[in-house]
Amino acid sequence: MKLDYRFPLFDDILLGGLNPLLPENHASTDFKQRMEEQILEPAKDAGSYRISFLKATHPKEEFYRRKLLSETLLYCNELTDELEAEKQPEIRAYYRDKILDRHLTTCLKRLGEFITSGELTLKKLKEPNEDVTPDTLANIFILHFLKVCVAKAYLEVQKALSDTVGVQLSETMLYADYLNEIAPVRTFLTYVPEPFRPENQCVETKKTATSVSDHHEKAPAPVVFSENDFMLVGEVAKILKKDERTIRRRLKAGTIKGIKDGSTWLVDRKAFNESLQITENKESLYVHHTSS
DSSP: OOOOOOOTTHHHHHTSTTOTTSGGGOTTSOHHHHHHTOOOOOOEEOSSEEEOOBOOOSHHHHHHHHHHHHHHHHHHHHHHHHHHHOOOHHHHHHHIIIIIIIIIHHHHHHHHHHHHHTTOOHHHHHSOOTTSOHHHHHHHHHHHHHHHHHHHHHHHHHHHTGGGOSSOOOHHHHHHHHSOOOSSOOOOEEEOOGGGOOTTEEOOOOOOOOOGGGTTOBOOOSOSOOGGGEEEHHHHHHHHTOOHHHHHHHHHHTSSOEEEETTEEEEEHHHHHHHHHHHHHHHHHHHHHHHO
């Protein structure tokens, strides 16, 4: 059970030499030079959740973005491979408790406290006033990108250990529950079902920083699916008041529209809601007819 599950760079960014608030990491330092000297291990996103964050508008932001993205993808790829290879239920449950319930949850909570204590909210990045310095904007960018990276790791591990997870959390729930973000919560992860997943999608790590005048516009989404486009079997079973086995049989038969992502069935939310509305309308007409 010697699995290195610690999220990379987390302690170094919050407490160590990569803390963006340190004087030696101020935006006025030569981050263009530091990027030229940066050595990053090539990484491909083999996971189910794609990051679509804001554009970096300063070399400091781009330096951290590259480093965090590379380390996050390597971490997720290696960790989920190990977890999916483990077949013993008691060990899988142990990993869920150790990685999800404790480590990654704690990372999100600590990051939320750090952001709150420094008043480094995402709103300041989107609506900066004249008192906010470029360094403060860069710090906000970095910490919230770290947040999204940890959330990706949480969701990838949750999927790999789905058989041990009672209640599956979404990106929105992670930010609301553990970072105390207030609705509407902005999300930056896009779920890609396996049938639509580009094989070995390369991740951009060498993009140069854009002009500050771009105002941190959101980068184009690499995929078109959201986790909100689909429902899990358990959710559908509760709505229809049926057991999950019945729902899976209906999915296989095609009476409920969905796709299979590995061993997990995903129900098309829009099609299901439309079907439910048609059924409710028919029942309403039947009740009206029999009572008249």
